Amino acid sequence: MKKLILILVSFILIVGFVIGGTIGIVFKFKAKAHSEEKFLLPKVSLRDLEDNKIKFNKIKKPTILLFWLPQSKSCQQQLENLTIIKEEYDGNLDIMAINIGQIDKKKIEEINIEQRKEILILIDDKAELTEKLQVTTIPTLVFYTPSKKPKTIIGLKEEKELKKLIKNYFSKLKTK
Template sequence: MKAIRAVNLSISVLLFSLLFAICFVYEASASSLVQKGRVAPNFEVVDLNGNPFKLSDLKGKPVLLNFWATWCPPCKSELPEFERFFEEYGKQVHIVAINLTLSEKSKDAVKEFVKKQGLTFPIYLDVEGSVAETYLVRYIPTSYFLDENLVVEDMHVGPLKFEDMVKKFEVD
């Protein structure tokens, strides 16, 4: 009986170790896709009207890639800052605001929120959560700063202020 328990325990430890190793390798390989100095992973999402959008279409000027949700208080606090930045520097920097739609009540709720807030910068829907998964978004808001060739320059977790964006992109 003791021998059977020992074998079962050994098998359990082995399976747990194997599962941990697989998860670690997956996480490490996924995180290596989004690193400073590397081209940001491409993705395709839709805008609020259902029109497709690809990150790779934006080469030519820097990109502020932001992940957010309507129910997130820090996200709500930074949205007016994004709007101000877009109004002043939208011709120099692309803003790509990715809503974590999987966590929302509905797409229509996101549309209504955007309308009520008076947001005019581009908003896109990550309906399946695949973009947030690719970019390893664990906390929101999370923002990535990409150069004009879509190379990752930096990442920021937490709300951004207008001044932070101006400083990061060296616009004036």
């Protein structure tokens, strides 16, 4: 009787290992296939100050999204820091400043003209993109490239720290 129980337990263990191994192979294959997929931003469209439409799920270039409000001093400082940094990447890095909520375009247009040339300003009047990316604090940065999961950075970052963060996330990005 003991031998029969021992054989039965051994059989169950062997069958369990075979089934577990098969399931493991299947899930490893899917995990590998999944990791090769591109990461896309949500399917949301926002408009810039000239009323051009930007589709976020179509962005293919390394991009930094700055969620901000023009009346916030820390947001204005973050925008200035990003403007300085953008010049170093010679067109290899896009930076978009996303104004959250309904606001008069004239307030946004009061921002330094040089910054508006370097950084695309968009208006998320319904906070659709803001909610989908779960942004709850300003300023918030979202680093994005289709080959990696987006990285969210909360709060004002000084120029030196921003450069380090950008270098770590966009490791293959070249400067001038």
